[in-house]
Amino acid sequence: MPQAAAFDLILRNARLADAAAPVDIGVRQGRIACIGLPPGAHGPAVDAGGNAVLPGFVDTHVHLDKACLLGRCGHDHGSLADAIRAVSALKREFTTEDVYARGARVLDKAIAKGTTRMRSHVEVDPRAGLRSFAAIKALKQDYAWAIDVQICVFPQEGLTNDPGTEDLLLAALRDGADLLGGCPYTDSDPQAQITRLFEMARDFDVALDFHLDFDLDPSWRHLDEVCRQTRQHGYQGRVAIGHVTKLSALPPAEFDAAARLLAESGVALTVLPATDLYLTGREASHNVPRGLTAAHRLVQHGVCCSIATNNVLNPFTPFGDASLLRMANFYANVAQVGPGDFGACLDLVTHLPARLMQLGDYGITPGNPADFVVLDTARPSDALAELAEPLMVFKRGRQTVRRQPVQLLRP
Ligand SMILES: [Zn+2]
Numbered sequence: 001m002p003q004a005a006a007f008d009l010i011l012r013n014a015r016l017a018d019a020a021a022p023v024d025i026g027v028r029q030g031r032i033a034c035i036g037l038p039p040g041a042h043g044p045a046v047d048a049g050g051n052a053v054l055p056g057f058v059d060t061h062v063h064l065d066k067a068c069l070l071g072r073c074g075h076d077h078g079s080l081a082d083a084i085r086a087v088s089a090l091k092r093e094f095t096t097e098d099v100y101a102r103g104a105r106v107l108d109k110a111i112a113k114g115t116t117r118m119r120s121h122v123e124v125d126p127r128a129g130l131r132s133f134a135a136i137k138a139l140k141q142d143y144a145w146a147i148d149v150q151i152c153v154f155p156q157e158g159l160t161n162d163p164g165t166e167d168l169l170l171a172a173l174r175d176g177a178d179l180l181g182g183c184p185y186t187d188s189d190p191q192a193q194i195t196r197l198f199e200m201a202r203d204f205d206v207a208l209d210f211h212l213d214f215d216l217d218p219s220w221r222h223l224d225e226v227c228r229q230t231r232q233h234g235y236q237g238r239v240a241i242g243h244v245t246k247l248s249a250l251p252p253a254e255f256d257a258a259a260r261l262l263a264e265s266g267v268a269l270t271v272l273p274a275t276d277l278y279l280t281g282r283e284a285s286h287n288v289p290r291g292l293t294a295a296h297r298l299v300q301h302g303v304c305c306s307i308a309t310n311n312v313l314n315p316f317t318p319f320g321d322a323s324l325l326r327m328a329n330f331y332a333n334v335a336q337v338g339p340g341d342f343g344a345c346l347d348l349v350t351h352l353p354a355r356l357m358q359l360g361d362y363g364i365t366p367g368n369p370a371d372f373v374v375l376d377t378a379r380p381s382d383a384l385a386e387l388a389e390p391l392m393v394f395k396r397g398r399q400t401v402r403r404q405p406v407q408l409l410r411p
Pocket residue numbers: 061063121211242310
């Protein structure tokens with residue numbers, strides 16, 4: 001047999017997004033070698049059965065360190081501030097083992113739902129110390145067989161007003177944190193926080209990812225300052241902002257102007273539907289506003305956007321299965337997206353978040369890592385509409401998940 005036709009894995013009958021007929025994919029040394037096989041191709045084969053095959057899902061914004069806290073605190077929280085306070089009180093007691101166990105529970109769920117790349121935000125401050133960071137670092141290493149995790153350390157409770165936080169963030173950046181996050185709305189001097197974080201990011205040559213403008217008051221915002229400093233520091237393409245629910249409160253002309261500003265500044269935006277819908281608009285007794293920024297409309301203006309999980313089973317979001325397909329479906333439903341744009345919603349959990357995370361090797365293309373999710377349906381757009389379960393997931397050419405199709409036991 002010719003060596004060029006030997007593969008470590010052949011994924012047969014894979015229906016790719018833009019293909020009319022299923023194709024066979026050859027994998028060698030963890031990477032996609034070819035789409036469509038050469039004559040004499042041989043190697044261990046797995047049959048995708050003509051089902052839809054997507055590159056693994058990409059979750060740009062997950063808090064592994066504060067997931068799965070229900071049962072440890074009261075559930076009468078209503079506002080964002082209440083949720084931050086509740087976790088702040090618990091966080092002093094977090095041990096590395098505890099954070100590891102809760103984070104592992106979320107990673108298990110995410111992997112089983114087809115996520116193969118993730119950015120985890122991690123709180124670093126005098127209450128958590130570096131314990132949560134140490135746990136997420138261990139998870140990153142122990143779960144590398146199934147998922148690549150980026151670690152974004154950030155000051156949830158402020159930077160300039162929280163002595164000791166900056167030194168801890170610097171220590172984490174020296175010790176393997178991949179990038180730096182921010183949360184200006186909890187800082188007594190938001191502008192100074194933004195300025196300092198840009199300085200620190202430049203010193204370490206890392207990207208930035210802010211929690212930003214998480215309310216429905218359009219009379220003020222930090223978005224303009226982040227865009228200004230992004231351009232000033234030449235950081236276009238390396239800055240993301242999350243939530244930005246304020247944009248949902250803007251009339252069309254102002255929304256379009258904000259979209260142009262984001263696109264021109266190269267600032268990406270992540271929508272966190274579960275948390276945004278759970279926490280915003282609490283002041284309304286009826287006709288409650290959705291507080292969900294229209295990511296698919298921003299994309300039409302050239303903004304790089306993603307939909308992400310954010311929180312799982314905690315005071316910020318007492319729900320969660322870490323499924324990005326469910327989150328994209330949820331977004332599409334609330335944002336009143338029709339079937340013609342279901343593909344655009346899938347882009348928000350695949351190719352666009354990969355660009356947000358500056359992953360240069362993402363997608364089903366020869367040369368890229370062989371990360372696949374095989375969904376229990378023929379067409380990707382149907383997968384979004386029907387919440388098709390992943391039947392198989394592959395990471396770097398190795399199968400990581402197997403799910404049996406459901407069987408109805410008819411009489
Ligand atoms: Zn967050």
